[in-house]
Amino acid sequence: MSTTEQPMTPGFEVDPAAFRHLADAQVNVELDTGDMILNMGPQHPATHGTLRLVVRLDGERVVAADPVIGYMHRGYEKLTEFRTYPQVTTLINRIDWLSSFANEVPFVHAAEQLMEIEAPPRAQYIRTALTELSRIATFLLFLGEMGLQVGALTPAFYGFRDREHVLNLIEAATGGRFHPNFNRIGGLKDDLPWGWIAETRNVMKIVLDACDVFEDLVVGNEIFQARTRSIGIIPGELGASYGVSGSNLRASGVDWDLRRDGAPYLAYPDLDFRVFTHPDGDSFSRYWVRLQETRESARMVLQLLDGMPAGPIMAKVPRIIKVPEGEAWVETENPLGQMGYYVVSKGATGPFRVKIRSASFSNVSILPWMLRGVYVPDVVTILASLYFILGDIDR
Amino acid sequence: MNALAVEIPWGVLLAIKAVVILAVVPLGALVLGYTFLLKMMSHMQSRLGPMDPGGFHGWFQLIGDGIKFLQKEDIVPAEADRRVFALAPTVVVISTFLIFVVIPAGPRLQVANLDVGVFYALAVSSLSVIGVLMAGWASANKFALIGALRAAAQLIAYELPLLLAVVGVVIQAGTMSLQGIVSAQQDGAIFGWSGIGNPFILTQFVGFLLFLIAAQAELTQTPFDMPVAESELVAGYMVEYTGFRFLFFFIGEFGTATAFAALAATLFLGGWSIPGVHGTAADLLGPLVLVVKLMAVAFLMFWVRFTYPRLREDQLQALAWKVLIPVALVNVIITAIIKVAI
Amino acid sequence: MADLATLTSRITDALGDAVVDQGEARGTLVVRVRPDAWRSTAEIARRSLGFDYLSFIAGIDWMPAPVVGLVEGDTSTPAQPSDMTFGVGGSAGRFQVFAHVQSTAQHTGVTFRTDVDEADPRVESWVSVYPGADWHERECWEMYGFVFEGHPSLRHLYLPSEFEGHPLRKDFPLLAREVKPWPGLTDVEPMPGGDDEAGEEGAA
Numbered sequence: 001m002s003t004t005e006q007p008m009t010p011g012f013e014v015d016p017a018a019f020r021h022l023a024d025a026q027v028n029v030e031l032d033t034g035d036m037i038l039n040m041g042p043q044h045p046a047t048h049g050t051l052r053l054v055v056r057l058d059g060e061r062v063v064a065a066d067p068v069i070g071y072m073h074r075g076y077e078k079l080t081e082f083r084t085y086p087q088v089t090t091l092i093n094r095i096d097w098l099s100s101f102a103n104e105v106p107f108v109h110a111a112e113q114l115m116e117i118e119a120p121p122r123a124q125y126i127r128t129a130l131t132e133l134s135r136i137a138t139f140l141l142f143l144g145e146m147g148l149q150v151g152a153l154t155p156a157f158y159g160f161r162d163r164e165h166v167l168n169l170i171e172a173a174t175g176g177r178f179h180p181n182f183n184r185i186g187g188l189k190d191d192l193p194w195g196w197i198a199e200t201r202n203v204m205k206i207v208l209d210a211c212d213v214f215e216d217l218v219v220g221n222e223i224f225q226a227r228t229r230s231i232g233i234i235p236g237e238l239g240a241s242y243g244v245s246g247s248n249l250r251a252s253g254v255d256w257d258l259r260r261d262g263a264p265y266l267a268y269p270d271l272d273f274r275v276f277t278h279p280d281g282d283s284f285s286r287y288w289v290r291l292q293e294t295r296e297s298a299r300m301v302l303q304l305l306d307g308m309p310a311g312p313i314m315a316k317v318p319r320i321i322k323v324p325e326g327e328a329w330v331e332t333e334n335p336l337g338q339m340g341y342y343v344v345s346k347g348a349t350g351p352f353r354v355k356i357r358s359a360s361f362s363n364v365s366i367l368p369w370m371l372r373g374v375y376v377p378d379v380v381t382i383l384a385s386l387y388f389i390l391g392d393i394d395r
Numbered sequence: 396m397n398a399l400a401v402e403i404p405w406g407v408l409l410a411i412k413a414v415v416i417l418a419v420v421p422l423g424a425l426v427l428g429y430t431f432l433l434k435m436m437s438h439m440q441s442r443l444g445p446m447d448p449g450g451f452h453g454w455f456q457l458i459g460d461g462i463k464f465l466q467k468e469d470i471v472p473a474e475a476d477r478r479v480f481a482l483a484p485t486v487v488v489i490s491t492f493l494i495f496v497v498i499p500a501g502p503r504l505q506v507a508n509l510d511v512g513v514f515y516a517l518a519v520s521s522l523s524v525i526g527v528l529m530a531g532w533a534s535a536n537k538f539a540l541i542g543a544l545r546a547a548a549q550l551i552a553y554e555l556p557l558l559l560a561v562v563g564v565v566i567q568a569g570t571m572s573l574q575g576i577v578s579a580q581q582d583g584a585i586f587g588w589s590g591i592g593n594p595f596i597l598t599q600f601v602g603f604l605l606f607l608i609a610a611q612a613e614l615t616q617t618p619f620d621m622p623v624a625e626s627e628l629v630a631g632y633m634v635e636y637t638g639f640r641f642l643f644f645f646i647g648e649f650g651t652a653t654a655f656a657a658l659a660a661t662l663f664l665g666g667w668s669i670p671g672v673h674g675t676a677a678d679l680l681g682p683l684v685l686v687v688k689l690m691a692v693a694f695l696m697f698w699v700r701f702t703y704p705r706l707r708e709d710q711l712q713a714l715a716w717k718v719l720i721p722v723a724l725v726n727v728i729i730t731a732i733i734k735v736a737i
Numbered sequence: 738m739a740d741l742a743t744l745t746s747r748i749t750d751a752l753g754d755a756v757v758d759q760g761e762a763r764g765t766l767v768v769r770v771r772p773d774a775w776r777s778t779a780e781i782a783r784r785s786l787g788f789d790y791l792s793f794i795a796g797i798d799w800m801p802a803p804v805v806g807l808v809e810g811d812t813s814t815p816a817q818p819s820d821m822t823f824g825v826g827g828s829a830g831r832f833q834v835f836a837h838v839q840s841t842a843q844h845t846g847v848t849f850r851t852d853v854d855e856a857d858p859r860v861e862s863w864v865s866v867y868p869g870a871d872w873h874e875r876e877c878w879e880m881y882g883f884v885f886e887g888h889p890s891l892r893h894l895y896l897p898s899e900f901e902g903h904p905l906r907k908d909f910p911l912l913a914r915e916v917k918p919w920p921g922l923t924d925v926e927p928m929p930g931g932d933d934e935a936g937e938e939g940a941a
Contacts, residue, residue, distance in 0.1 A: 038537050045629060060541075060708060070895030077880075078904055081802060082911050084815050113763040151617050151705025157440035223618055223704045240790040240841050241783070242869035254841050261844040263764055327762035327824050329837065329848065331792070340792060342837070342848075344824055350815025357793040357837070365872040376541065377621070377707045394895065 035063055038376075042071045046149055046380040049390030051364070055371070055379065062379060065371035067364055072394040080354040085111055085185055085321050088351065093179040095358060096392040098141060099134035099335040101170065104183040107354070109265055110328040110343040111185045111321075121267075122311040123187035128267040129200070129304045130170065130182065132297045136207055137166040138335040139294040142387050143214045146287055149384035150227050155218050162210040165203045172196055185321050187314035197305050204298045211295045219288065228284035232370055232382035235281060242369075243362030246337030248386060251289045252281035258333035265332060270307065273300050283385035290387070322349050336360050336392055356395055360388035412506045416495050420488070421461075423653030424646045429457050430690070431697035432649075439701055464645075467638035474535035475635065483533060484636065484643035486526030491647050493519040494654040499574050501667050501681030502674070512573035513561055516658060517554070520613065523651065524550045527622065530644075531632035542631025545708055546615060546622030552715040553612035553619070559723030560605035563730040564595050564662045573661055581668035592670035596663040601726045603663045605719055610655040611696055612711065614648065618703040619711050652693060660688035741766060744845055751781050760825035762848070765837065769826035769850045775834075776861035776887075778849055782838050783866050788847065792837040794863065794873035796853070796881040799823055800831045802907040831855050834883060836863070836873075853883055862887035880905035 041052035050071035056063045076095065080088050092107055093100045105127060112119060119127070144159015167177040173192055174180035182189050218224050234244060236252040249256065257275040259268040276292040278285035325347040331340030337359025344353040363386050371379055403411075433456060437444030449455025471480055497512040499505035509515050524547055531543020565571055568579040576595075583593025596603045612619035615631075623631035630636075633644050660666055666688070667681030706714065741761070748768055749756050755774035760767050770778045782788040801818040821831070832853035839846035853860055862885035863870035874885040875894040882903040885891060893900060902909050 036537060038541075060545075070893075070897075073895040075904065078909075078911055081907075082814060110763070147704060151620065152703060153436070153617070153701055154440050157442065161441050217702075221704065223706055226710055227704060227707060237789060238868070241867045243791045243793070243867075243873075244869075245790075249841070256841045256844065325822075327767070329762060329765040331764075331846075338792070340837070342793075342795070342835075344797065346818045346822065348815045348818065352818065353797050355793065355795040355797075355835075361872065362791075362793075362869055365869055369868070375707060375709070377705075 040379070042068075046383055048383065048388065051383075051388075051390060051393070053367070053371075053379070053383075055376075057376065060375050060377075062371050062374050062376065065368055065379070067367050069364070069390075069393050072390045074391075074395065076356060076395045077354060080351055080356075082350065084350045085323060088354070089183055090179075090181050092356070093181050094391055095356065095395055096138075096334065096336055096339075096360070096389045097178055098389055099131075099138040100179050101130045101134045101174070101182060102332070102334045103339065104181070105131055105266065106330040106332045106334075106339055107341045107343070108183045108185055109332075110330040110341050111323050111345075113328045113330065114323045114326045114343065114345050115185065115317075115321075116324075117186055117315050117317065119187045119315055120312050121309045122191075123313045123315075124267045125304050125308050126173075126188055126192060126313065127183065128271075129301055129308075130173065130180075131266065132301045132304070133166055133170055133200075135297045135335040136294055136301070137163050137170070139290050139297070140166065140207070140210065142290055143211075143218065143287070143294065146384045146387075147218045147224070149380050150224055152218070152221070152224070155214065158210065158213060158217070162206060165206050169196070169200055169203055172199070184314065184317075185323075186317035187312070191313050197308070200301060200305055204302055207298045208295060211291060211298075214291060219291065225284060227377070227381055228287065228385065229280075229282055231283045231374070231378050232385060233281045234366065234370065238369070239281075239366065242366040244337070244366055245359050245362065246333065246335070247289045247293060248286055248337065248363055250275065250277045251285040253277050253279045258331060258338060262331060262333070265330065267304060271300050271303055273303075283381050286385040286387070320349060322347060323351070331357070334359060336387065336389060337363055358392040358395055360390075360392035361395075364388050364393050416492055416506060419495055420491055420650040420653070421646050423657075424649035425457050425461075427653050427656075427690075427693055427697075428645075428649045429454065431693060433457070435694070435697060436701045439698075461642060464642040465639050469640070470635075470637050472535050472635050476533040476535070479529050479533035480635075481640070483526045483530035484640045484647065486529060487523045487647040488526075488643050488650070490519050490522035490526070491650040491654055493522070494651070494658070497573050498654070498657045498661060498685075499577060499667060499681075500685050501678040502574070503678055504667070504681060505574065508572060508574050511571045513565060513571045513576070513662070516573070516654075517558055517561065520651070520654070521550065521554055523647065526647075527632050530636070534632070534635040536635050538629065539632050539634050542622045542634070546632055548708070549612060549615070549619060549621060549711060549715075552712055553609045553719075556605050556715060556719035556723050557609035557613060559720065559727055560602040560609060561662060562723075562727045563599050563602040566727070566730045566734050567595055567598060573666070576662060577666040577668050580665040581670055590670065592665055592668065594663065594665045599663060599726075599730070601722065602730075603659070605723050605726070606659055606663070607692070607695060607699075608719065609715075610659065611699060612715070614652050614655065614696075616652075616696065616700045618699070618706050620705050621708050621711065652696065653689065656689040656693040656696065657685060659692045660685060664688045664692070744847065748782075748786060748847055751785055752778060758826040762825045765846060765848045767825040767835075767848045767850055769828075769852075772851045772853065772860070775849075775851050776863060776866065778851075779836075779838075779863045779866040782847070782849070787840045787843060788838040790839040790841050790846075791863075791867040791869045791873075792839055792846065794834065794836040794870055794877060796832065796834050796877045796883055796905065797824075798832055798881065798905065798907045799828055800907045803910075826850055828852055832858060832881065832883070834860050834877065838867075853881075858883045860885050864888055879903065882906065 036057045038055050038057050040055060041047040042050040047053060052068040053065055054068060055065045076091055079091055089104045092103050095103045140159050140163040144156040147155030170180060171177045173196055174182040234252045236254045239249050239252050240254060255275060255277050260275055273296050276289050278289050323345045325345055327344050329340060329342045331338055339359050340357035342355040343351050346352040370382060433444045445453030445456040447453055448459050471477055494516050496506045497509055497516050527546045528543050531539045564576060568576040580594050581592045585593055615622045633641060636644060667685040669684055672680060745766055752770060755770045755778055756768055757771055758769040799821050801821060829852040832855055833850055834853055835848055835850040837846060837848045860883050862874055865887060872894060874888050875891060877883050878885060878891050879893050879896055880903055
């Protein structure tokens with residue numbers, strides 16, 4: 001089976017005219033067809049939300065692609081300037097709505113750093129467990145839904161089915177499947193319910209089994225491999241200069257995980273976990289890396305449950321939170337990539353400026369470079385493998 | 396008409412045959428659609444499928460859907476070519492009806508016993524390509540156009556493996572007439588033992604696989620559903636069709652699936668025949684036997700549909716031209732050699 | 738993070754006189770450079786200091802927002818500062834642009850900051866150094882009005898092309914609060930069958 005050729009070297013300048021001739025190479029050269037401009041989105045099943053990709057096509061090959069974003073821009077950075085800190089956590093839940101607990105963590109951490117308080121160990125462990133559970137939930141959706149984008153109908157259902165177990169856990173602990181708004185500055189809102197730990201152990205077994213199923217059903221499938229190998233290769237250094245992060249960058253061979261390498265946060269220093277990289281940098285490797293990370297997250301959750309300390313879940317915090325003047329930058333390894341908040345505070349009850357560094361924004365910015373010369377079906381595969389969330393791009 | 400000593404006038408017979416064909420296609424689409432699309436796919440995906448309409452496991456769902464489609468507003472895009480837009484589903488469905496003309500359901504139960512039955516069936520099945528192209532062009536929609544062009548390339552490419560897969564059967568049976576092929580299987584013998592006749596799937600196993608793969612591609616089903624790539628083109632060439640026009644496409648898709656399954660059952664599994672059963676008994680049992688066999692083949696086709704991802708256009712073209720056709724040619728040559736030598 | 742001093746000295750040595758000031762914010766080192774050395778800072782950062790990862794480029798407006806619709810004693814809207822103060826490393830004026838870069842190999846990062854002239858907001862573009870700066874600079878331009886010189890196509894990213902104004906500037910009103918002030922503490926219906934207290938605070 002033939003595969004799409006991809007320019008492999010970063011900085012390789014591509015002349016679109018050259019690609020046009022490549023497409024014509026098999027047919028009569030006198031047949032010089034014109035380009036067609038196709039609008040994929042904003043309503044399109046492949047674009048995961050309201051992303052609009054204006055592509056110029058030559059037959060089935062993309063000559064140029066221009067993503068148009070902002071259909072879901074909610075103006076978070078402006079809104080945060082007029083909200084108190086607890087109100088901001090309600091907002092930022094909704095940036096990456098599939099792993100919403102993980103969005104709150106860096107912001108709350110930044111506020112706690114500025115206030116010079118630390119959440120008690122039990123709260124840190126529970127926060128870590130819930131973050132890893134959100135990671136599992138997001139990745140299970142990804143594992144199923146990438147199969148769907150490539151054409152297999154069934155893995156999507158398996159992904160959703162297994163994700164329900166994790167969402168039930170999050171709901172039992174926080175009260176909400178999505179947008180839990182469970183973090184408080186200084187700790188958490190509530191302690192875990194009775195029986196949650198035992199139930200989580202069961203669910204982690206289910207998750208590990210589900211990963212095996214996905215490995216058999218999707219990764220082992222020859223057609224899936226033919227559709228994803230060598231498609232959408234991101235060279236590691238180019239990806240880094242674009243700001244591509246998370247599993248996307250690790251799938252290009254860059255060994256960098258903020259849980260292990262960044263400033264210590266939450267309970268990660270106490271955990272023993274592996275970081276997976278893959279040398280290829282294509283869509284298949286991005287799928288593979290996320291599959292392994294799902295398994296690793298499940299094991300991390302089990303470690304957290306084993307080592308869960310007792311104690312309070314909230315530090316001593318005044319009723320009305322006033323964060324002292326200062327600036328803080330906290331970045332975390334969110335499921336979608338590196339998420340960071342640069343919080344500038346002037347001593348009021350709300351922040352002065354919050355710069356939200358969202359992972360998908362940078363992940364999607366590499367699309368114009370990546371989509372030159374690929375086929376239309378490969379566009380879908382590449383979009384699926386980058387795994388962005390529109391709320392994360394558009395904030 | 397030995398047992399029924401009734402002389403049916405030619406006109407009435409023609410009318411009966413027409414009604415049967417017109418009924419079989421939607422009925423086949425209904426049964427296949429419900430069993431495989433709604434129920435089998437659901438169970439494979441750990442869910443139940445429709446359970447409420449009609450009470451027992453939602454058997455009424457598709458009929459209800461059909462009624463719903465019929466009473467929907469007829470929306471034609473403003474820039475569409477109205478006449479071509481309206482004709483396209485008709486062309487697709489007509490080709491389905493025409494295939495059923497030669498499929499026998501019993502020794503005397505067929506609309507026309509053509510000497511060139513197989514040739515005719517495969518020829519009319521390729522008429523649907525025209526309908527697909529008409530639909531894609533007339534929709535005035537770039538996604539539909541892409542889908543239609545992909546379909547044209549794919550359907551034409553997979554005609555050849557389909558045909559060559561059947562050539563082996565024809566060589567073995569010695570006739571192109573479908574009734575003749577069924578008789579050859581019913582009365583044949585494997586190394587002298589005629590217990591199960593001689594179903595050509597045993598000797599033409601390669602041909603059977605090729606036929607299934609090529610039929611999957613002719614029906615634009617995954618892994619060959621580039622023309623209707625759900626996650627890219629949403630519905631490909633059918634995207635602008637709503638209401639009863641879409642119903643035509645749906646009936647065409649599942650009716651053709653029934654037709655191809657019936658063809659496969661006839662060519663490779665012995666069709667309506669059970670060895671040893673002849674005459675009126677065969678006339679009565681024949682349709683049931685054919686239905687059982689075609690459901691078995693359709694099960695295989697739909698099982699593959701719900702499991703595999705889809706191949707990209709260049710990959711499926713490469714599969715057709717570089718893999719399937721050489722294998723089919725080799726199969727034909729070997730069959731011919733064995734037929735002449737043994 | 739342990740050898741922050743080493744990192745600081747490495748950066749200040751490499752940048753030389755481009756550094757105007759530096760300071761430490763929680764979690765990152767902030768180095769303020771001269772506006773005309775903005776691009777060369779990026780080049781030095783990427784090529785010699787090994788910061789190959791661009792995290793973000795953003796702007797900041799130090800002017801306090803005009804107070805709108807604030808009810809006395811209402812704690813559900815944060816009080817805006819009354820006068821303009823600057824952050825780590827100081828600032829020459831109202832606008833600044835700041836960028837965070839990291840090293841994937843050494844796992845360190847630094848924030849660079851530079852001033853932007855209020856009357857003529859021009860900044861050197863980083864696109865030739867970090868290709869990913871493309872979108873960040875487009876967003877910065879549309880939100881603050883900074884013109885990035887050398888950017889291939891400075892057009893709107895989030896907002897429609899006919900949008901007027903630069904939303905993240907402090908004098909651009911947050912319309913909701915101007916049209917209708919935050920209701921603050923509202924009366925809460927008592928739960929049926931019991932006399933419940935109204936919520937403690939309208940906010941948290």
